Amino acid sequence: MTETDADEPQPTTDTSTPTTGTGTSTGTGTGTDQLFGLGSRFRGFFNDPRWALAIIRATVLEAAHPQIGAALADNSTFVTHPWRRLRNTVTSLQRMSGSDEEARRKEAARLNRLHSRISGADARDRPYDAMDPAVRAWVVATLFESSVAMCRFSGQPLEQDAIEELYGEFRGYLAALDGDARHLPPTVHEFWPYYERVVAEELEHTEAMRIILYRLFDHLPAPPLLHGLPTLWAAGRAVVGPVIGAITVASLPEPFRCRAGLPELPGARTLMQSAYLGVGLARFLPEGWLRTETMLDLLALSPDSDDPRSQTLRALRDRMRRAGALVRLLAPLPPEPDPGETGGRRGAEEFFATVLDQTGDGYVDWPDLAAMARELAGRLDLDEPAETRLYDAFADWWRELQTALDTDGDGRVSCREYAEAVPSLAGPALIRVAEVLFDVTDTNGDQRIDAAEYRALFRRGFRRDLTGGDDVYPRGAFVRDFLSFMSGRSRSTPYDPLLADA
DSSP states (O other): OOOOGGGSOOOOSOSSOOOTTSSOOOSSSSOGGGTOSTTSHHHHGGGOTHHHHHHHHHHHHHHTSHHHHHHHHHHOOTTTSHHHHHHHHHHHHHHHHSSOHHHHHHHHHHHHHHHHTOEEEOTTOOEEETTOHHHHHHHHHHHHHHHHHHHHHTTOOOOHHHHHHHHHHHHHHHHHHHSOOTTSOSSHHHHHHHHHHHHHHTOOOOHHHHIIIIIITTSOOOOGGGTTOHHHHHHHHHHHHHHHHHHHHHHSOHHHHHHTTOOOOTTHHHHHHHHHHHHHGGGGSOTTTTOHHHHHHHHTOOTTSSSTTHHHHHHHHHHHHHHHHHHHHHSOOOOOOOGGGGSSBOOHHHHIIIIIOTTOSSEEOHHHHHHHHHHHHHHHTOOHHHHHHHHHHHHHHHHHHHHHHOTTOSSSEEHHHHHHHOOOOOSHHHHHHHHHHHHHHOTTOSSEEEHHHHHHHHSSOOOOOOGGGOOEEEHHHHHHHHHHHHHHOBSSSTHIIIIIOO
16 A cells, blocks of 8 residues: 555644543544544555565564563564464454454454563563563564655655654554553654654663564565465575564664664665665555555465455466475575475473464463463454453463473473373363353354354364364364364364464
8 A cells, every 4th residue: 555645644732641531641632543443544555565674673672571571482472483473463453453343342452461461571681561561662662763764765665744743643552552652752752762762761682672683584484375485485585584684773773773783784885775676666566455454364365265365366376386396406405395295293391382382482481371362262263251251261270281291390291201200291280271261162052163254263264074064163172172172283184373373
């Protein structure tokens, strides 16, 4: 989508008047219902290809904040499941910036419940809390500043009135999330000193920031669309990964880059500006060609889905395999897997890494199981009571796992402890997880999951061999399949895309 002034709301003349009587302040004299929707600048950036680079930059600046960096390192799945995390983030932003006030309210409540469960301490024993309003304000600040920087880097800087309007919309986003926007300055003029102060005084070279810059793209797993094509994916990642890292470092504020000791390669700034300019040219493609949700849907598409595009995908994958064979002749890349080797069971170490260790830190503890519950609750769009039931079931399972497997008493389960125990995970607590998951998926309460409910959970077509030709999933079969996946480590089930895929 290209930016068009004709469809934009006119800049407000008052950028600091709070909304009275509600305890909220959006930074404009309008209500939040007028700040969002298809005509807003905030919403317009979603389909701007330059925003892909800007979001990476904003994420690095977020991760450089010690509280956010610690929360990401302890709780986030961005290392092991980056594509899933990206899709969920984009979906959340779209809900929060849409014109549907009820959807925005519901999403804000969901985010607040999610963040209320994230707290702890970093390696230096400094506390972090995802509900800290100052920290949440910094997240919004990085998105706003990176959006402005994106336009500047691509040679199309925003006019001052457009910047003020955009800032009001971002403050409106924070007000919709937190109930007020007091922790962001009321005007753009006051925002820049605030931003420079945080960059100079609070940001650090955190471990989460290092992972994003130097590990994430070098080891980025293939999206579901490219499963089974490691040759082409490895070749592309080897080229694109270092380039994205160099571009991101060059785009960071110079005072922080120097203080953090981030090396800027010769010519990196020119490369960065060229990348923003080149990617920005894609905005002039026909409208609809580069819709963010369409691209993410394609990346997550499974070949055996009932989506009409799956047939084309299967044909494309066959051609890509043939192309991969040619690339493999020229470069020492891993061989393509045998398509017939998708069944069977995983080894204990592989199951630990791909399913249990959701955060990728080499251990299983509560944040890993909480990440599973979070993904399931998000897929099913659960309300508070159902979501709490699911979290409680996973919490009981964690206590059961800890009792059975944590032999050294350090409060977490290592891969060695898991593999040496050769455990059967299908204890009473895991059975309870399966029962609760069935209950929250069975939205109409008829004690069976129909095709629509199945698709809501697994994002794929109904692919089960059923007796009697009735397209339903009974409770007993659902529970058995879930336990088979979680304890038997079986492959080729609907749960692989749900909990194991990147």
